[in-house]
Amino acid sequence: MRKKEGNKEKDILEAAVRIFAEQGYHNAKISHVADEARVATGSIYVYFKNKEDILLKIFEEIWRPLYLELKKISTNRKLTAIEKIEFLIDLVFDFFIENPARAIVFVNEQNHLLKNTEVQFTDYYEKFMSLGESIIKSGIRKGAFNKVDVVIFRYFILGGLRNLLNHWAENPNDFSLNKIRQNVKFLLKNGLLKK
Amino acid sequence: MRKKEGNKEKDILEAAVRIFAEQGYHNAKISHVADEARVATGSIYVYFKNKEDILLKIFEEIWRPLYLELKKISTNRKLTAIEKIEFLIDLVFDFFIENPARAIVFVNEQNHLLKNTEVQFTDYYEKFMSLGESIIKSGIRKGAFNKVDVVIFRYFILGGLRNLLNHWAENPNDFSLNKIRQNVKFLLKNGLLKK
Amino acid sequence: MRKKEGNKEKDILEAAVRIFAEQGYHNAKISHVADEARVATGSIYVYFKNKEDILLKIFEEIWRPLYLELKKISTNRKLTAIEKIEFLIDLVFDFFIENPARAIVFVNEQNHLLKNTEVQFTDYYEKFMSLGESIIKSGIRKGAFNKVDVVIFRYFILGGLRNLLNHWAENPNDFSLNKIRQNVKFLLKNGLLKK
Amino acid sequence: MRKKEGNKEKDILEAAVRIFAEQGYHNAKISHVADEARVATGSIYVYFKNKEDILLKIFEEIWRPLYLELKKISTNRKLTAIEKIEFLIDLVFDFFIENPARAIVFVNEQNHLLKNTEVQFTDYYEKFMSLGESIIKSGIRKGAFNKVDVVIFRYFILGGLRNLLNHWAENPNDFSLNKIRQNVKFLLKNGLLKK
DNA sequence: GATGAATGAGGCTTCATTCAT
DNA sequence: GATGAATGAAGCCTCATTCAT
Numbered sequence: 001m002r003k004k005e006g007n008k009e010k011d012i013l014e015a016a017v018r019i020f021a022e023q024g025y026h027n028a029k030i031s032h033v034a035d036e037a038r039v040a041t042g043s044i045y046v047y048f049k050n051k052e053d054i055l056l057k058i059f060e061e062i063w064r065p066l067y068l069e070l071k072k073i074s075t076n077r078k079l080t081a082i083e084k085i086e087f088l089i090d091l092v093f094d095f096f097i098e099n100p101a102r103a104i105v106f107v108n109e110q111n112h113l114l115k116n117t118e119v120q121f122t123d124y125y126e127k128f129m130s131l132g133e134s135i136i137k138s139g140i141r142k143g144a145f146n147k148v149d150v151v152i153f154r155y156f157i158l159g160g161l162r163n164l165l166n167h168w169a170e171n172p173n174d175f176s177l178n179k180i181r182q183n184v185k186f187l188l189k190n191g192l193l194k195k
Numbered sequence: 196m197r198k199k200e201g202n203k204e205k206d207i208l209e210a211a212v213r214i215f216a217e218q219g220y221h222n223a224k225i226s227h228v229a230d231e232a233r234v235a236t237g238s239i240y241v242y243f244k245n246k247e248d249i250l251l252k253i254f255e256e257i258w259r260p261l262y263l264e265l266k267k268i269s270t271n272r273k274l275t276a277i278e279k280i281e282f283l284i285d286l287v288f289d290f291f292i293e294n295p296a297r298a299i300v301f302v303n304e305q306n307h308l309l310k311n312t313e314v315q316f317t318d319y320y321e322k323f324m325s326l327g328e329s330i331i332k333s334g335i336r337k338g339a340f341n342k343v344d345v346v347i348f349r350y351f352i353l354g355g356l357r358n359l360l361n362h363w364a365e366n367p368n369d370f371s372l373n374k375i376r377q378n379v380k381f382l383l384k385n386g387l388l389k390k
Numbered sequence: 391m392r393k394k395e396g397n398k399e400k401d402i403l404e405a406a407v408r409i410f411a412e413q414g415y416h417n418a419k420i421s422h423v424a425d426e427a428r429v430a431t432g433s434i435y436v437y438f439k440n441k442e443d444i445l446l447k448i449f450e451e452i453w454r455p456l457y458l459e460l461k462k463i464s465t466n467r468k469l470t471a472i473e474k475i476e477f478l479i480d481l482v483f484d485f486f487i488e489n490p491a492r493a494i495v496f497v498n499e500q501n502h503l504l505k506n507t508e509v510q511f512t513d514y515y516e517k518f519m520s521l522g523e524s525i526i527k528s529g530i531r532k533g534a535f536n537k538v539d540v541v542i543f544r545y546f547i548l549g550g551l552r553n554l555l556n557h558w559a560e561n562p563n564d565f566s567l568n569k570i571r572q573n574v575k576f577l578l579k580n581g582l583l584k585k
Numbered sequence: 586m587r588k589k590e591g592n593k594e595k596d597i598l599e600a601a602v603r604i605f606a607e608q609g610y611h612n613a614k615i616s617h618v619a620d621e622a623r624v625a626t627g628s629i630y631v632y633f634k635n636k637e638d639i640l641l642k643i644f645e646e647i648w649r650p651l652y653l654e655l656k657k658i659s660t661n662r663k664l665t666a667i668e669k670i671e672f673l674i675d676l677v678f679d680f681f682i683e684n685p686a687r688a689i690v691f692v693n694e695q696n697h698l699l700k701n702t703e704v705q706f707t708d709y710y711e712k713f714m715s716l717g718e719s720i721i722k723s724g725i726r727k728g729a730f731n732k733v734d735v736v737i738f739r740y741f742i743l744g745g746l747r748n749l750l751n752h753w754a755e756n757p758n759d760f761s762l763n764k765i766r767q768n769v770k771f772l773l774k775n776g777l778l779k780k
Numbered sequence: 781g782a783t784g785a786a787t788g789a790g791g792c793t794t795c796a797t798t799c800a801t
Numbered sequence: 802g803a804t805g806a807a808t809g810a811a812g813c814c815t816c817a818t819t820c821a822t
Contacts, residue, residue, distance in 0.1 A: 008786085024307050026221035030813060040787045045814065108306050111361065112219050146385060152359065152370060152378045159358020160351040166306065167350050175347060183347045190341060191386030203803090225796060226805095235804040237798080246796065398807085414697050416611035420792060430808045435793065498696050501751065502609050536775060542760060542768045545752050546745035553744020554737065556696065565737060573737045580731060581776030593782090615817060616784095625783040627819080636817065 009047040011037040013061065016054045021101035021169075025055055025109045055109060056119060062106055063124035066095055070131050081139025086185055088132060092161055093181050100169035107166040129154055157188065204242040206232040208256065211249045216296035216364075220250055220304045250304060251314060257301055258319035261290055265326050276334025281380055283327060287356055288376050295364035302361040324349055352383065399437040401427040403451065406444045411491035411559075415445055415499045445499060446509060452496055453514035456485060457521070464521050471529030476575055478522060482551055483571050490559035497556040519544055547578065594632040596622040598646065601639045606686035606754075610640055610694045640694060641704060647691055648709035651680055655716050666724030671770055673717060677746055678766050685754035692751040714739055742773065 015037035019028045030051055034041045048054045073079065073087045096103035113121055133154055139145035164180050210232035214223045225246055229236040243249045268274065268282045291298035308316055327349055334340035359375050405427035409418045420441055424431045438444045463469065463477045486493035503511055523544055529535035554570050600622035604613045615636055619626045633639045658664065658672045681688035698706055717739055724730035749765050 024310070029811090041813090042787055042789095042815080043785080045816095046785070046787095051813070111303050112221075115219070115365070146381070148382060149370070149374065149378050152375050153382065155358045155362050156355035156379060156382065159361075160355035163350045163354020163357065164347065166354075170310070175344070179344065180347050183344050184351060186341070187343060187348065187351065187383075187386065189386045191382065191384045224794090229805095236796090237804050237806095238802080240797070241802065414700070419790090431792090432794080432808055432810095433806080435795095436806065436808095441792070501693050502611075505609070505755070536771070538772060539760070539764065539768050542749065542765050543772065545748045546769060546772065549748020549751075550741040550745035553740045553747065556744075557740050560700070565734065569734060570737050573734050574741060576731070577733060577738065577741065577776065579776045581772065581774045614815090619784095626817090627783050627785095628781080630818070631781065 008037070008039055008043060012039060012044055012047055013054065013057060015039075017058055017099070017101045017105055020055070020058070020109065021104035025051075025105070025112070052113075052116075052119060055105075055113060056122070058102070058105060059110065059113065060122040060124070062095075062102060063122050063128055066091065067124040067128040067131070069095075070128055074131050074135055081135055081142060081144050082189065084135045085139070085188065088135065089161070089181065089184060089188075092165075093177055096165050096169070097177050100172065103165040103169040107162045107169075129158075160184070203232070203234055203238060207234060207239055207242055208249065208252060210234075212253055212294070212296045212300055215250070215253070215304065216299035220246075220300070220307070247308075247311075247314060250300075250308060251317070253297070253300060254305065254308065255317040255319065257290075257297060258317050258323055261286065262319040262323040262326070264290075265323055269326050269330055276330055276337060276339050277384065279330045280334070280383065283330070284356070284376065284380060284383075287360075288372055291360050291364070292372050295367065298360040298364040302357045302364075324353075355379070398427070398429055398433060402429060402434055402437055403444065403447060405429075407448055407489070407491045407495055410445070410448070410499065411494035415441075415495070415502070442503075442506075442509060445495075445503060446512070448492075448495060449500065449503065450512040450514065452485075452492060453512050453518055456481065457514040457518040459485075460518055460521050464525055471525055471532060471534050472579065474525045475529070475578065478525065479551070479571065479574060479578075482555075483567055486555050486559070487567050490562065493555040493559040497552045497559075519548075550574070593622070593624055593628060597624060597629060597632055598639065598642060600624075602643055602684070602686045602690055605640070605643070605694065606689035610690070610697070637698075637701075637704060640690075640698060641707070643687070643690060644695065644698065645707040645709065647680075647687060648707050648713055651676065652709040652713040652716070654680075655713055659716050659720055666720055666727065666729050667774065669720045670724070670773065673720070674746070674766065674770060674773075677750075678762055681750050681754070682762050685757065688750040688754040692747045692754075714743075745769070 012033065016028075016033045019033045019036050022028075023032075030044055031041050033054070034044055037044075044054070048057065069091050070088060073084055073091065076084075079087065096106070113119065133150045136145065136148070136150045136153055140147055140150075161184070164184065168175065168177055168180060207228065211223075211228045214228045214231050217223075218227075225239055226236045228249070229239055232239075239249075243252065264286050265283060268279055268286065271279075274282065291301070308314065328345045331340060331343070331345045331348055335342055335345075356379065359379070363370065363372055363375060402423065406418075406423045409423045409426050412418075413422075420434055421431050423444070424434055427434075434444070438447065459481050460478060463474055463481065466474075469477065486496070503509065523540045526535065526538070526540045526543055530537055530540075551574070554574070558565065558567055558570060597618065601613075601618045604618045604621050607613075608617075615629055616626045618639070619629055622629075629639075633642065654676050655673060658669055658676065661669075664672065681691070698704065718735045721730060721733070721735045721738055725732055725735075746769070749769070753760065753762055753765060
């Protein structure tokens, strides 16, 4: 019996991230992804149902580890709410810093997928977001945070991070991710106005 | 003298915003846009070079008025930096509130266009952003604002706004735009931490 | 406005009959049909939903006229049952004699279509068959015909005709259609056994 | 000496008959046949040159036994011509009654194969047909049968039988094969007209 | 022989764009 | 300018066949 040669599924997924980041999902050609993964076109369909399925799996691979890590943070009783938020930000930055192409795909393609009601977007996304919300809520309850609307806050902060990650990933030399990280944390904590 | 009946160019542009918002630029069909605009498919090409050109014009119609309005605000000597920032936020919200579909297109399709080096994205975008930056810079110089990195700040705030606008436009009943507006202003000014 | 040039739908249908007859439906390529019809590949899809739709329309064009003609025959009060049967046979022969390729498609592709429960096969087929059955039934009732099972008879006679038509269409020189016609009529009337 | 366990070739052939009958040869997938035969896809190609070869072997398995049996009948000096014809019909019915799926494949796929000049269709088919013809001829010579054209007769009768077998195999409850058998024999002998 | 992962040629279909009227 | 029929390049996907184990 012919054995699996290496890990083609992983190869394809990683190639797809690179190609989708470079050209955008809709402009990317399956045959190009196959080339990048050093695999025959048909092999893609051994591992994935269709083009969209690749994208779905990419997002699964984004939100599953992010959720699992955030869960550890959120259940850590030694951390205050603000520390948890800071760790959350670190988590996101660290995750994408190791694979900027993934950041670009994340930023540019998630909305289309979420809008497409035909497909089942990974559950881990909503789980991650809920966990984030509950951290904020607990901070508010304990009197540490201002009384912001958590849902609004979550979309705001995620949108801000996404945009920064995107611009960093597209132009890594414009500013270091650590500088971004510090600024975001500062802004989140203190706002723009000098006290 | 007989004017063009009904201004087909405007009809097409508005139809395209609705269709692109609904289905996404890449999934939208020109023939569908034509139907929505109650115009023949071929007529699209009388007014636009190609499909991408429609999108480009849509963004021109977004950033030109935004820039022109922001210019008025930024040159108003009676306003403080923080007031200008608040007006900027109001400006963006007011602009999209009257046309949520435009918000969705703005959020989802700008990155692809910016990345495409073949096309000349509207200058007004960069002009708008520069103006925003200079307002921040001036606020910092005058000691009113904390010393944040203005470029980082601009991407962060724009990303946050975009994401909120998108979610509001897709689910207008989840939260009122005025509530969003207040929360964003508060967050920007004071941050999350209670003083 | 660009007007329809000639009758492309008819051209395509006729080309498809020829190509499907020559190569079989499954081996036939749409691009080949387009070439044969002197039409661009894409034009096929202006007139037909997909490849199968062409086949469906071909059968519509077979059974509709056959049914309409048989209706005239069956309602003609001057004809006896056996005369009607003879006319029915003539009808089928005359119909295919003018387009042998149509006979081949009819013979070879109808079963696949009938089996495919996804598609709606033309109603005229069943209508035609019912009319044929009722002619036999009336002949039996009037004592002119032997008491055969009409459903069995209908499948038997149609199968026999189909097979003859097919072999004639594939090898028109082996025997003349008129000789076939005479033999079939004789067999149907008198059977094999000499009295 | 160790025999091949379970006779894979036979398993594949029988599985193929079932699958081809269900879905048609062209829609049937080799991998599906392999599943049905509980064999790996690759094993198919150990026993058969390609997909078409399976079909060819199926027809070999149809016409060889039919021919061999008909030979016994035709050389039996105790039988009259009409008895031989009746036995021929019984032979065909008995053969397919034990495997209706085979009847469906026989009906639907033989023409495509016969048309394909690349492949060598089983000799037994022509031998069977010749034998049938010679029975008729002898009946005519001896004055027992009407003077029909034997070639026309053979195509007619075979087509009729095929069509009946097909409809019976697809809808076994519509009519019993024995009833069909009686009707066919009666029709063949006496024809439609009452004497 | 047996396996099933891997292959890649090929075909259907889509749809932005063109063009004759 | 306006139309919408016509075009044809291009891409996703299928699946018979191969081949390394």
